[in-house]
Amino acid sequence: MKNWHVDDVMTTAVVTVAEDTPYRTVVDLLIRHRLSAVPVVDDFERVTGVVSEADLLRKIEYAGDEKPRLFEGRRRRGDRVKADARTAADLMSSPPVIAPNGTPIAAAARLMDRENVKRLPVVDDLGRLVGIVSRGDLLKVHLRSDDDILHDVRDGILRVYLLDDVPRVEVTVQDGLVTLKGRVDRWSSADIAKRLTRQIAGVVGVEDKLEYDYDDSNVLGTGIAYGVA
Structure with a gap:
């Protein structure tokens, strides 16, 4: 990314x-x-x-x-x-x-x-x-195409931070609005995907429709950065 x-x-x-x-x-x-x-x-x-x-x-x-x-x-x-x-x-x-x-x-x-x-x-x-x-x-940056943004989400975020969850996550981009849909292993994985997607140049907003199997928010604490920007 x-x-x-x-x-x-x-x-x-x-x-x-x-x-x-x-x-x-x-x-x-x-x-x-x-x-x-x-x-x-x-x-x-x-x-x-x-x-x-x-x-x-x-x-x-x-x-x-x-x-x-x-x-x-x-x-x-x-x-x-x-x-x-x-x-x-x-x-x-x-x-x-x-x-x-x-x-x-x-x-x-x-x-x-x-x-x-x-x-x-x-x-x-x-x-x-x-x-x-x-x-x-x-x-x-908001003149970037939806395809370029989609590429950044898939290759710069999902395949780097959520590799095991990639097959279960669907990403669509419409006029800079990114929709994340599907299911991941943990709440923290969904949170990372949402946080980093917001930081991609040209992203207008993120529609978070991700579900997760295990809620680890109480273990990690909300607002933690997990070592990523």
């Missing part, structure tokens, strides 16, 4: 800017390439920040507003500084929220949600940019 990472769905042809790129050049790049943000890199292709449309709009938002307001918050003061920015280094959000290559797509999705960002530059072990992944890229 293939474990999907950001490397599998990221865009590798990334538009970048240098720290000394002028404001208007950054605007031109975003409009011309229909982007909402662009990574800022140094001479060694290491990501030092990200400039977004929101960063660029500070110049419009604060146009003519020269005096800071009384008791102005830290964030607003930072936005005001960006309004006077002339280069990408002054505009960018830094340090950037990045994902090392090899990051599982589920971890990348959680990181985006936690940091409230729409995209993640992907970097190698030296911090050099190798790609960029967006929310839309993460959704690409």
Whole structure:
């Protein structure tokens, strides 16, 4: 069973800017390439920040507003500084929220949600940019065919963790919904099949219709991972 990472769905042809790129050049790049943000890199292709449309709009938002307001918050003061920015280094959000290559797509999705960002530059072990992944890229896993998902369930789960039960288990996949039907030896076997099937890239849900001969839940304890991911 293939474990999907950001490397599998990221865009590798990334538009970048240098720290000394002028404001208007950054605007031109975003409009011309229909982007909402662009990574800022140094001479060694290491990501030092990200400039977004929101960063660029500070110049419009604060146009003519020269005096800071009384008791102005830290964030607003930072936005005001960006309004006077002339280069990408002054505009960018830094340090950037990045994902090392090899990051599982589920971890990348959680990181985006936690940091409230729409995209993640992907970097190698030296911090050099190798790609960029967006929310839309993460959704690409749900374009996988039902046949590919079925193959992962049969060969990556049943024939690895439930080999003796394979002849008694029927698997069907319809629009990403996996149905497990049949009978296995133990409750723990049914639980493993259900848990791991949910983790397969592209699975929308799991319909668990498995029955079992022996209930070992009290012996093992519910919620135990049985040594599998």
